[in-house]
Amino acid sequence: MKLALFQFAPAFGEPAANLARIASAVRAHDAALWVLPELATTGYAFADREECTALAEPVPGRSTDALLTLCRERSTRIVVGLAERHGGRLYNSAAYLAPDGVVAVYRKVHLFDRERLVFDPGPDPFRVHPLDAHRLGLMICFDWIFPEAARSLALQGADLLAHPANLVLPFGQAAMVTRSIENAVFCATANRVGTERRAGVELTFTGGSQVTDPQGHVLARGPAGEEAVLVVEVDLARARDKAITSRNDRFGDRRPECYAVGDAESLGPRR
Secondary structure, X not given: OEEEEEEOOOOXXXXXXHHHHHXXXXXXXXXXEEEXXXXXXXXXXXXXXXXXXHHOEOOOOHHHHHHHHHHHHHXXXXXXXXXXXXXOEEEEEEEEEEOOEEEEEEEOOOOOOOHHHHOOOOOOOOOEEEEOOEEEEEOOHHHHHOHXXXXXXXXXXXXXXXXXXXXXXXXXXXHHHHHHHHHOOEEEEEOOOOEEEEOOEEEXXXXXXXXXXXXXXXXXXXXXXXXXXXXXXXXXXXXXXOEEXXXXXXXXXXXXHHOOOOOHHHHOOXX
């Protein structure tokens, strides 16, 4: 299947303009699945919850309705990061959209830095979703630093991890190579570029969107500071082979009974 990533700089607070940018990219390239950055419809640096509330949308909502129309027009699927308003809560979410409707919504479990001042943490476990004969897992940005996120999706049979991101730390892309290797899955990290200066904070996003294969090879990588569309042909069936050698299997060799879990409460927070 053809997998596409759109690395761009969303304009803060301008969902209509951002959706127009997305539509232009999707109409210019054929792909079975598109992965877009985190908070692609609104931009990232919300000053406070009030500002986020004004820009957040329900799912389905205006932005997802526009993208669903695009899915039907182009016979494609889209994973998009957006600010979601749901039941009085605000989530940093990723919606998985297909021509026949909203397939799934993942609400970010691991919030990064100032996101904790704006969003509520996602309450639900990681889940996989159908992608033709394969399975798709959803992660968002800072989830990369918690190997349990990718592992839990891989153990549920994910062949591809769609990873909308607004990476600012320098380690995320390299870590996703490791997530691919340790789980034998494809990973599609759609990062953004540009700088946002808001609420006394300046953030520069690192670009470098990438697709990695189950052996950790980088099949495509975007530039650090420029917008780009990446289109890659992937054979998702390769993710079903978890062998390392003729005698070793990534999942068959696991020894959960030996993985001691400490009492995190007794350790207390570490800063």
